[in-house]
Structure formats: structure tokens, C-alpha cells
Amino acid sequence: MRASLIQIAVDEGESVESRRRRVSSLVREQAGADLVVLPELWTTGAFAYEEFGTEAEPLEGPTYEAMAKAASDAGVWLHAGSIPERDPEGPLYNTSLVFSPSGDLVAAYRKIHRFGFDKGEAVLMGAGRELVTVRLPGTTVGVATCYDLRFPELFRGLVDAGAETLVVPAGWPERRRAHWTLLAQARAVENQAFVLACGTAGTHAGVPQAGHSIVVDPWGEVLAEAGAVEEVLTVDFDPAKVATTREQFPALKDRVLGLEPPHTF
Numbered sequence: 001m002r003a004s005l006i007q008i009a010v011d012e013g014e015s016v017e018s019r020r021r022r023v024s025s026l027v028r029e030q031a032g033a034d035l036v037v038l039p040e041l042w043t044t045g046a047f048a049y050e051e052f053g054t055e056a057e058p059l060e061g062p063t064y065e066a067m068a069k070a071a072s073d074a075g076v077w078l079h080a081g082s083i084p085e086r087d088p089e090g091p092l093y094n095t096s097l098v099f100s101p102s103g104d105l106v107a108a109y110r111k112i113h114r115f116g117f118d119k120g121e122a123v124l125m126g127a128g129r130e131l132v133t134v135r136l137p138g139t140t141v142g143v144a145t146c147y148d149l150r151f152p153e154l155f156r157g158l159v160d161a162g163a164e165t166l167v168v169p170a171g172w173p174e175r176r177r178a179h180w181t182l183l184a185q186a187r188a189v190e191n192q193a194f195v196l197a198c199g200t201a202g203t204h205a206g207v208p209q210a211g212h213s214i215v216v217d218p219w220g221e222v223l224a225e226a227g228a229v230e231e232v233l234t235v236d237f238d239p240a241k242v243a244t245t246r247e248q249f250p251a252l253k254d255r256v257l258g259l260e261p262p263h264t265f
């Protein structure tokens with residue numbers, strides 16, 4: 001299976017419309033890949049809080065239209081990263097979109113863990129409540145977004161739902177790049193799954209982005225890692241390695257569930 005992670009530079013000098021056109025072209029150039037992955041909130045930037053409201057779009061808005069067309073033009077499965085979604089009956093959401101090679105929307109995932117503690121995304125957006133997996137030929141993909149990477153129970157839920165490949169679009173800052181790499185490897189090892197984590201490059205809202213998109217195999221080996229600037233990271237991987245890893249080192253089968261409540265002495 002060939003995956004291309006497009007690590008987009010999200011800088012303030014470029015308009016959303018221009019970036020959308022540029023990203024559409026980049027997706028089209030990936031014809032021949034099986035799966036293409038884009039980062040989190042690449043239209044605005046994950047830290048450009050002031051733009052969430054002004055650039056929010058309905059689920060089937062301009063980014064949906066552009067990405068559906070780009071996926072079908074390229075004939076690829078496209079995890080189009082996330083958009084600030086305006087729900088006509090609710091708050092904004094940080095929503096990921098997944099398209100089939102014919103350009104049909106096959107999944108939408110509203111980010112569950114919002115970043116910012118008492119500001120930013122955490123107060124400007126609503127929280128999703130549903131885990132999402134998508135059946136692709138050869139592998140079941142579980143989706144999560146950026147800050148979700150810090151919450152192992154979400155990923156274990158995806159594995160329990162059949163996920164073998166974990167796809168994580170992000171807008172991760174340079175300041176915490178060490179956490180990004182470590183957490184991507186940890187989620188791969190503990191879940192014996194591939195992790196495809198696609199971040200942004202550039203600087204927006206004064207926050208330099210980490211880049212360093214990464215693909216990790218179920219044994220925790222880094223198959224490919226991007227640098228700091230905009231780049232397409234292409235990797236070939238064998239989804240069957242999930243089953244062999246889980247058979248040969250069956251740690252997932254040793255889980256002990258339903259423990260008694262803690263005993264405090």
C-alpha cells in the first residue's frame with residue numbers, strides 16, 4: 001500500500017482560497033498512491049483561533065467540494081485533514097473528512113479532545129463524541145486528530161473497533177516536537193498498528209509548526225519521517241504486518257479488562 005502524507009506549509013501570507021487551490025493540485029499529483037493524508041485545519045492553521053469563525057464552512061462547503069474533486073481526479077482514498085466545520089444547529093467543530101477514490105465522502109470525524117485548556121480550540125469548538133473507523137481495501141483505518149494523540153484510550157477504542165492503521169492529521173507546534181515523535185511511536189507500539197501522522201509546516205499565529213510528519217510500523221520502527229518544511233512524504237507499507245505482529249507478539253491478547261476498583265491502603 002502506498003501512502004502520501006502532504007505536509008502543508010500553513011503561513012499567514014497565503015489566502016485560504018489560494019492554499020485550497022494549491023493543496024488540490026498537490027493531491028492530484030499523488031495519482032498512483034492508494035491513500036493521501038493532509039494535516040489538521042490546513043485552511044486556517046490550527047492555532048489561528050481568530051480565523052476559525054470567519055473561515056468556518058458547512059460540512060459540504062468549499063473545502064469538501066475541492067477535496068472530493070481532487071480525490072476523484074487522482075483516484076485515491078483521501079483523508080483530507082480537518083476543517084473548521086460550522087454546524088447550522090450547533091457549535092463549530094474540528095472535523096476531518098475522508099473521501100473514496102470516486103470522490104464520495106465516506107467518513108467525517110469531529111475531534112474529541114480539543115486543545116487549549118481554557119482558550120483557543122477548547123472554548124471555540126465543540127467536542128466530538130464518536131470514534132470513527134473506515135474500511136479501505138486491505139486495512140481498516142482509525143482516525144484521530146492532533147491533541148487526541150495524547151489520549152491512548154481513544155486509540156485503544158479504535159483498535160477494539162478493528163483499526164489496523166491509525167491516521168492522525170495534526171497542526172503540532174515545533175516547541176513540542178519531541179512529544180509528537182514519541183507519542184506517534186508509542187501509539188504504534190501499544191496498539192500494534194501503523195501510525196500515519198501528518199503535520200503542518202510554516203508559521204501561523206506566531207506558532208512555528210513542527211513538520212516532521214511520520215509513518216511508524218506496528219513494531220515501532222519509523223518507516224519515513226519528513227523534515228521541517230513543506231514536503232510530500234511517500235511510503236510503501238504492507239498492511240499484513242499488523243496481523244503478523246499481533247500473532248508473533250500477542251500482547252494485545254494479554255489485556256486484563258474489568259479490574260476491581262483501586263484498593264487504597
Ligand SMILES: NC(=O)CCC(=O)C(=O)O
Pocket residue numbers: 040046114115145146147148150170171172173176179
Ligand atoms: N492542534 C492541536 O491539537 C495541538 C496539540 C498540541 O500542541 C499538543 O498536544 O502539544
